[in-house]
Amino acid sequence: MTTSDTPAEAPRPRSQQKGDPRRRWPAWAKQLPYFKLPPPDPNFSLIPKQEALELLRPDPSKVPDSTATAHAPFRATDKTLRAIEEDLDLLEREVLQLFRERDLEAKVQQNRYRLYQISFIVLSALATTIGSLLALALTQQPPTWVPVLGFAETVVALLATFLAQISGRESPFILWLENRRAAEGLRREYFRYLMRLPPYDDEAMQPYERRLLLAERAALINRGTSPDDRAASALSGALTAEGVPHRREGGTSNG
Numbered sequence: 144m145t146t147s148d149t150p151a152e153a154p155r156p157r158s159q160q161k162g163d164p165r166r167r168w169p170a171w172a173k174q175l176p177y178f179k180l181p182p183p184d185p186n187f188s189l190i191p192k193q194e195a196l197e198l199l200r201p202d203p204s205k206v207p208d209s210t211a212t213a214h215a216p217f218r219a220t221d222k223t224l225r226a227i228e229e230d231l232d233l234l235e236r237e238v239l240q241l242f243r244e245r246d247l248e249a250k251v252q253q254n255r256y257r258l259y260q261i262s263f264i265v266l267s268a269l270a271t272t273i274g275s276l277l278a279l280a281l282t283q284q285p286p287t288w289v290p291v292l293g294f295a296e297t298v299v300a301l302l303a304t305f306l307a308q309i310s311g312r313e314s315p316f317i318l319w320l321e322n323r324r325a326a327e328g329l330r331r332e333y334f335r336y337l338m339r340l341p342p343y344d345d346e347a348m349q350p351y352e353r354r355l356l357l358a359e360r361a362a363l364i365n366r367g368t369s370p371d372d373r374a375a376s377a378l379s380g381a382l383t384a385e386g387v388p389h390r391r392e393g394g395t396s397n398g
Contacts, residue, residue, distance in 0.1 A: 159183040159246060176257035183247050188239060189333055192231045199224060227337075234333055237358050241365045242329040249322035256315040259306060266303045273299060321367060328364040332357070 160181050165173045199219035219227075273296045280288040336343050336357050343353055360370040 159187045159243065176254045176261060180251065180254055187243060188235070189330065190231065192228065195227065195231065196224060199227065230337055233354060233357070234336060238329055238333045238361050241361060242326055242333065245322050245326040245329060245365065249319055249326055252315045252319035252322060256319055259310045259315065262306055263303070266299055266306070270296065270299045325364055325367060328369070329361060332360055332364060
C-alpha cells in the first residue's frame with residue numbers, strides 16, 4: 144500500500160478577490176498593502192446557487208454506486224430545491240449586494256490604513272538617514288551638501304505632515320472597522336435566514352413577513368445599527384406590522 148507524502152492543499156477561503164496574485168509570496172509579505180487592489184469578482188456569492196443545488200441533487204453519473212456504501216446519497220425533493228433556490232435569489236437581492244459593497248469598502252480601507260503605516264515608516268527611516276548624512280556634511284569644508292540635504296529633510300517633513308493630515312481627517316482604521324462590522328453582520332444575517340434561525344424560525348410567520356423582516360434587518364445592519372438592539376427591533380417590528388415609512392435623515396419630530 145502506497146501513500147502520498149504530499150499534504151493536501153488547504154481550501155482557500157471564499158473571497159471577492161479574483162485569483163491569488165501573492166500565492167508564492169512568503170506569509171509576511173502577503174500582508175503588505177497593494178498600490179492597486181486586484182479587481183473584485185462581480186459574481187461572488189457566499190453560497191453559489193449552482194453548487195448548492197448540485198450538492199442537494201447530485202448527478203447520478205458522478206455518485207458512487209449506492210450498493211457499495213452504507214447509505215444511499217442524499218437527494219432533496221423538488222419542493223425543497225425550489226424553496227432553497229427562492230431563498231438564495233432573495234438573499235442575492237436583499238443581502239449579498241449590500242455585503243459585497245461593505246466587504247469591498249472594508250478591504251479598501253484596510254489597504255489604505257496599511258499603506259499609510261508603511262509610508263510613515265519609510266518617511267521616518269528616510270528622515271533619519273538624511274539627518275545622519277547632514278551631520279556628516281557639516282564636518283566637511285566647505286559644507287557643499289548641507290543645502291541639498293537640508294532641502295531634502297524639509298521635503299520629507301512636509302510629506303509626513305501632509306500624510307498625517309489626510310489620514311487624521313478621515314481615519315481609514317475607523318472606516319475599516321465600521322465596514323467590516325457591517326459586512327460580518329450581513330454575512331451572519333445571510334446564514335440566519337437560510338437556516339431559519341431566530342428571528343426567522345417562527346412557524347406562524349408568513350413568507351412575506353419573513354422576507355420583509357430580512358429586508359428591514361439588512362437595512363439596519365447596513366446603516367451601522369444592530370438589529371438586535373431594543374430600539375432597532377421595535378422599529379423593525381413597527382415597520383413590519385404597520386408599514387410605516389422610514390423617517391428621513393435629519394427630519395424633525397413633533398413630539
